[in-house]
Amino acid sequence: xxxxxxxxxxxxxxxxxxxxxxxxxxxxxxxxxxxxxxxxxxxxxxxxxxxxxxxxxxxxxxxxxxxxxxxxxxxxxxxxxxxxxxxxxxxxxxxxxxxxxxxxxxxxxxxxxxxxxxxxxxxxxxxxxxxxxxxxxxxxxxxxxxxxxxxxxxxxxxxxxxxxxxxxxxxxxxxxxxxxxxxxxxxxxxxxxxxxxxxxxxxxxxxxxxxxxxxxxxxxxxxxxxxx
Amino acid sequence: xxxxxxxxxxxxxxxxxxxxxxxxxxxxxxxxxxxxxxxxxxxxxxxxxxxxxxxxxxxxxxxxxxxxxxxxxxxxxxxxxxxxxxxxxxxxxxxxxxxxxxxxxxxxxxxxxxxxxxxxxxxxxxxxxxxxxxxxxxxxxxxxxxxxxxxxxxxxxxxxxxxxxxxxxxxxxxxxxxxxxxxxxxxxxxxxxxxxxxxxxxxxxxxxxxxxxxxxxxxxxxxxxxxxxxxxxxxxxxxxxxxxxxxxxxxxxxxxxxxxxxxxxxxxxxxxxxxxxxxxxxxxxxxxxxxxxxxxxxxxxxxxxxxxxxxxxxxxxxxxxxxxxxxxx
Numbered sequence: 001x002x003x004x005x006x007x008x009x010x011x012x013x014x015x016x017x018x019x020x021x022x023x024x025x026x027x028x029x030x031x032x033x034x035x036x037x038x039x040x041x042x043x044x045x046x047x048x049x050x051x052x053x054x055x056x057x058x059x060x061x062x063x064x065x066x067x068x069x070x071x072x073x074x075x076x077x078x079x080x081x082x083x084x085x086x087x088x089x090x091x092x093x094x095x096x097x098x099x100x101x102x103x104x105x106x107x108x109x110x111x112x113x114x115x116x117x118x119x120x121x122x123x124x125x126x127x128x129x130x131x132x133x134x135x136x137x138x139x140x141x142x143x144x145x146x147x148x149x150x151x152x153x154x155x156x157x158x159x160x161x162x163x164x165x166x167x168x169x170x171x172x173x174x175x176x177x178x179x180x181x182x183x184x185x186x187x188x189x190x191x192x193x194x195x196x197x198x199x200x201x202x203x204x205x206x207x208x209x210x211x212x213x214x215x216x217x218x219x220x221x222x223x224x225x226x227x228x
Numbered sequence: 229x230x231x232x233x234x235x236x237x238x239x240x241x242x243x244x245x246x247x248x249x250x251x252x253x254x255x256x257x258x259x260x261x262x263x264x265x266x267x268x269x270x271x272x273x274x275x276x277x278x279x280x281x282x283x284x285x286x287x288x289x290x291x292x293x294x295x296x297x298x299x300x301x302x303x304x305x306x307x308x309x310x311x312x313x314x315x316x317x318x319x320x321x322x323x324x325x326x327x328x329x330x331x332x333x334x335x336x337x338x339x340x341x342x343x344x345x346x347x348x349x350x351x352x353x354x355x356x357x358x359x360x361x362x363x364x365x366x367x368x369x370x371x372x373x374x375x376x377x378x379x380x381x382x383x384x385x386x387x388x389x390x391x392x393x394x395x396x397x398x399x400x401x402x403x404x405x406x407x408x409x410x411x412x413x414x415x416x417x418x419x420x421x422x423x424x425x426x427x428x429x430x431x432x433x434x435x436x437x438x439x440x441x442x443x444x445x446x447x448x449x450x451x452x453x454x455x456x457x458x459x460x461x462x463x464x465x466x467x468x469x470x471x472x473x474x475x476x477x478x479x480x481x482x483x484x485x486x487x488x489x490x491x492x493x494x495x496x497x498x499x500x501x502x503x504x505x506x507x508x509x510x511x512x513x514x515x516x517x518x519x520x521x522x523x524x525x526x527x528x529x530x531x532x533x534x535x536x537x538x539x540x541x542x543x544x545x546x547x548x549x550x551x552x553x554x555x556x557x
Contacts, residue, residue, distance in 0.1 A: 007283060007284050010283040011280070011283055014283065014326065017325075017326065018325075021325075047233070047331065047332065048238070048332075050233075050234070051233060051234065051238050051241075051332050052238050054399055054405055084327055087327070087328075088232065088327060091232060092232050092234070092235075095235075095407075096408060099404075099408035099409065105403065107403050108403050108404045108408040109408060111234070111403070111404065111405055111406065111408070112232075112234040112235050112406060112407060112408065113234070114234070115233055115234025115235075115406075116232040116233050116234040116235070116330065118233075118234075119232070119233030119234060119330055119331060119332065120232070120233065120327040120330075123323070123324055123327055123331050124327055126324070127324060127325050135324075147256065147268070150268055150272075151268055151271050151272050151275070151313070151317055152317060152320060152321070154268065154269065154272035154273075155271075155272045155273075155275040155276050155279070155317050155318070155321055156321060156325070157272075158272055158273050158275075158276035159276040159279050159280065159321065161276070162273070162276045162277055162279075162280050163280055166280050187432055187436060188436065190284060190433065190436070191432070191433055191435075191436020191437050191439070191440055192436070192440050193284070194281050194284055194296075194298075194301075194433060194436070194437050194440075195436070195437045195440030195441055195444065195445070196440075196444075197277060197280065197281070198277060198281075198301065198305070198437060198441070198445075198448070199441075199444065199445045199448065201273050201274060201276065201277035202273075202274075202305075202445075202448060204273050205266075205269045205270045205272075205273035205274065206269075208269040208272075208273065209265065209266050209269040209270070212265065212268070212269060213265060217265060218265065
């Protein structure tokens with residue numbers, strides 16, 4: 001049942017990361033105290049520096065500065081390494097490291113890996129130090145269309161609802177399964193699980209729609225901060 | 229396939245954000261017009277579903293496993309425009325919240341996966357499924373091929389985006405500043421994995437979900453296939469085609485000579501010994517499609533077609549009965 005365990009592991013990991021983000025965001029670090037609008041603007045500026053630089057040194061400086069900000073914001077560097085740096089390094093390293101032994105050389109391989117690590121650390125800093133509703137409110141200030149902000153907000157909320165449903169579904173299936181299933185049966189099971197999840201998602205969207213209508217939603221989006 | 233930050237230059241990222249914007253705008257307008265108040269919950273929940281489905285680990289033939297993108301199933305159930313919005317939203321959450329795919333490369337990822345994936349999957353599905361009934365196996369095949377096409381087109385675009393980087397963006401010493409491989413390395417490196425493992429994963433999950441929906445929730449497939457006739461898959465057109473072919477079977481008599489390699493011993497002046505011996509091993513009841521007692525060659529051909537088809541149908545029914553009995557035991 002390795003595929004069920006692997007899928008469950010991925011789902012649990014996502015859920016753990018979200019829980020950690022919630023915990024750290026409500027902490028008392030440097031970045032937690034800064035206005036989300038200033039944080040988005042500042043981190044985006046650093047991201048642009050890391051992205052546009054033609055030298056290794058500024059990218060490395062941005063990365064080190066991001067690490068310093070993480071430390072001052074009470075984000076454990078070990079957690080950052082586990083949640084952000086390792087997956088990014090595994091993904092980008094597989095692509096870039098062979099270049100170290102080919103014609104672009106070590107420097108050619110270092111550019112994308114360092115850029116990816118710096119950018120991932122910056123985006124992690126934003127998410128780990130700002131509650132999601134405050135990020136969305138700041139996006140509105142940057143004139144991101146209200147419909148996009150609402151969709152993003154609702155998606156995040158329903159990701160965790162559907163994540164929980166998927167976890168329960170797969171756990172119950174795992175507990176009912178004895179022995180080793182043949183590969184074709186495993187594939188059938190994975191497709192059927194995804195199908196059930198799809199059907200539940202559509203039902204959920206209908207329920208949410210009816211709930212919105214019953215609360216007076218007629219298609220016009222009015223956010224809390226718009227009303228202020 | 230989710231391009232991280234640092235692999236594409238800012239100008240490539242900007243161009244792909246600009247390329248994606250008209251599609252997002254059109255998708256939003258079309259969705260507002262089509263589903264109005266239902267748009268926000270539908271897109272949000274479907275984006276959440278796509279996000280979760282991307283975490284599903286799928287066992288593949290050969291002992292390996294892969295992840296699906298879920299873009300084809302979104303296009304098949306929601307239609308291409310809603311799918312563009314749902315998958316773009318899922319990719320945004322992945323990039324911002326989980327650092328899976330870059331923020332600067334978000335426009336590129338949306339262009340490759342959400343836009344190209346949704347539109348190509350939709351086109352391929354519609355083209356192959358045609359007006360086939362909802363429960364037709366043709367729809368499963370169409371969905372599987374749509375998934376395979378969508379993921380591979382997206383991967384090809386990503387490979388081209390990677391591959392053009394070292395040519396246009398390098399420092400004075402010639403060191404690539406972004407993705408380090410040229411096109412002739414980037415394309416095969418990207419496509420081998422996608423044409424095999426990732427493509428098969430997407431194919432299996434899309435076909436599998438559509439097959440499951442046909443059995444359990446066929447109404448979810450009807451929204452994007454309004455022309456499909458309701459009810460069970462009809463075999464009537466197949467029977468009509470079979471009857472037409474049987475009627476046309478005497479046309480075979482018009483062909484002159486013997487097919488190459490199908491000679492009887494009488495064809496040779498001195499037939500080889502082996503051929504002479506083995507050709508007499510079995511004497512068919514209706515040799516050369518000639519039915520005993522019928523002198524007309526054309527009528528014999530037609531009767532042979534009818535008898536042959538009948539025998540095949542009887543054999544298939546018998547085999548079906550046998551396997552069903554075995555399965556029920």
